[in-house]
Amino acid sequence: MFIVLMYGALLAVPLWTVAVLVKGVSVALPGRRPDWARDLALWCAAMAAAAAVIVYSIGLGSVEWDADAAESGASSSPAEPCRSLSADALDHLAGHEPSYFPLGFSCVLDDGSVVAGKGDYPWLNGLAAAFALGAVSLVIGVHLRDGLRTRATAKARSRPAPQGRD
Numbered sequence: 001m002f003i004v005l006m007y008g009a010l011l012a013v014p015l016w017t018v019a020v021l022v023k024g025v026s027v028a029l030p031g032r033r034p035d036w037a038r039d040l041a042l043w044c045a046a047m048a049a050a051a052a053v054i055v056y057s058i059g060l061g062s063v064e065w066d067a068d069a070a071e072s073g074a075s076s077s078p079a080e081p082c083r084s085l086s087a088d089a090l091d092h093l094a095g096h097e098p099s100y101f102p103l104g105f106s107c108v109l110d111d112g113s114v115v116a117g118k119g120d121y122p123w124l125n126g127l128a129a130a131f132a133l134g135a136v137s138l139v140i141g142v143h144l145r146d147g148l149r150t151r152a153t154a155k156a157r158s159r160p161a162p163q164g165r166d
Helices: 002-028 036-071 088-092 121-158
Strands: 093-100 103-109 112-117
Touching: 002 036, 036 093, 036 103, 036 121, 088 093, 103 121
Parallel strands: none
Antiparallel strands: 093 103, 103 112
8 A cells, every 4th residue: 555655656746846846936926925925934834744745655655665575576585675784694584574654674683683674764764854844843933923923013002102292
C-alpha cells in the first residue's frame, strides 16, 4: 500500500512545483491586496506541509519497496540495504527490520545487534522534518503577528482623543 502512496506522491511533485512557481510569479507582479503578506505566509505554510507529506510518502514507499524486495524474488537475500555491510557483518546477518517512523531499514545480526542499512532514509527524514518545522514556524509566526496587531489596534482605540486648546 505504501508503494502506491509513493507513486501518488511522485505524481504530486510536478503539481506542487507548478503551484509554487505560479505563486512566486504572482507575488512578483504588481496589484496585490493589502493583506497579501499574511496570506502568502499561510500559503507557504500549507505548501511546506504538503512537501513534508510528499517527502515522507516517498520514504514510506521506499521502505516498503525494500522490505518487499527482501521477502520475494531471486537474489532477495540479503536485503538490498544490507548488501553494503562489511564482509564480517554479512556473515552474521540474520534478518532485516524496516522502520516506518522514523524511516529506515535495519539489518539484524545473529547476536541481536542492529546495524543501519544503506539508503536515502536519513536525508528523507531530515527533509520531511525540515518542511514540517518550517510549516509550523510559519503558522506560529502568523499567529504572533496577528496577536501583535490586535493588541496594537486595541491600544490605539483605548487612548483618549487629544483635546484641543481654546
